[in-house]
Amino acid sequence: MAPERPLPPMLERMWGRERAPRRGPRPRLDLATITAAAIEIADAEGLAGVSMGGVASRVGVAATALYRYVGSKEDLLTSMADAVALDPPEPGGMPWRDYAALWTRAQRDLVLAHPWVLEVTKYAPPLGPRRLLWLDRLLAALAGTGLDDGEKINVASTLTGYALTDAALAHAAGMGFEEHAGAGLEGAADYGELLAEVLDPERYPALSAAVHGGVFRGAEGWADDADFRFGLDLMLDGVEQLIARRTSKGRFGG
Template sequence: MTKRALPPVVARMWGRETASRHGPRPSLDLSRIVDAAIGIADNEGLEGVRMSSVAAQVGVATMSLYRYVGSKDELLTVMADAAAPEPPAIDGRPWRDYLTEWTRANRDFLLDRPWLLQIPRNTPPVGPRALRWLDRALAALAGTGLEVAERINIASALTGYANTQAALVHGMTVGAEAGGDGTIGGLADYGDILGQVLDPADHPELAAAVHARAFGAAEEWIDDADFAFGLNLLLDGVQALIARHGGGAAAG
């Protein structure tokens, strides 16, 4: 059976492109381009990353970049993989302890580089760094009695939770800093808005929650305790799934 050719962006990330034997030796490499693009994103946000701005940063004409990266979308895909740190080491820890740190680290690196939240994630991970994160999560769950497909789904669910939490924290932080520009300025403003629009007859439970100041100051809600609460709900579900399988590591 003939193997399918690797998509160009995957071949580039893994160094599997077929090198041309013709023409001058390239003066750049993909890692230098991606490092420059990440530097721009760190300093100016994702809106500052243009093929022209990256080309200027590395000292070449814009069209020269297309010898190394096929499009801006492809560049963003490679940037998202390269900007992620290495996943935490397992170091023999129980699966629950490890996945707690793994998920928190996943959230934290997105908050460190919030421009990553703007890059669409419409496909499964294909880059070497992202796949190491997936590999470590699967390894942490090895020996639990879970099937490989279940372990992959667990890793995907925890990744989604980390992304959602990072986006929420970042959005509320930016909203609070923006002030009166039409955005929701943090949870205190959010609670005030809900208090003005909710009809207790139509939204009785939510109206009661607002009246009880469930949406207080941002620091009362967006903190590690709230993140841990949701994460523990997910991990409790994983633990119950392991127990149903009769896995010996159910206690985590």
């Protein structure tokens, strides 16, 4: 039997597997307390405001003492991204499509409530107990669809990516695009007016025609719920078609 792969110290702490020291004074802090303090700072000041020194000051220890519990700022960010997640909605017998829509929207809303998460989770797969609980629940909702485990994981990754992308766009819209290339964009209509100025109809014939046709005119904004649902339905329609193909293949042995 192959030996168990040792977990990195931060994951041991996140999963409650760190061995308690047999000797010495009892630790004054724990990872949950430190992480909660860091989340408070990030919510108030953004991720740029989170420093090991600032977190240490908030929990009442010297910065050097914090490294006894958290090996680095990167480790702290990993813990924050996991701890900020609420419990996922429970499938509770819901049709897979209804649950997937609820699950994706809940992820988007979570990120909008804590936009600094976008800077931490762009490319990182879930490692902590709370984020993996979200993955588990969607896999459970997809049970009986005929998809194999790899396909279910890919569905989860696709929906998560959509939730993060839509949240990023909505957050940027809420900030007024103040730093977006200095363009001062406040919404989709402003974006359309800017494109109308810069697009060459000969090089961008389809896009130019859409812009001049008013595709962005009168839009409510970048975070319109109907737009979010439109994109989500497109993806769920694709999953539905994949399930239908798997079902048909199993039925006829193709």
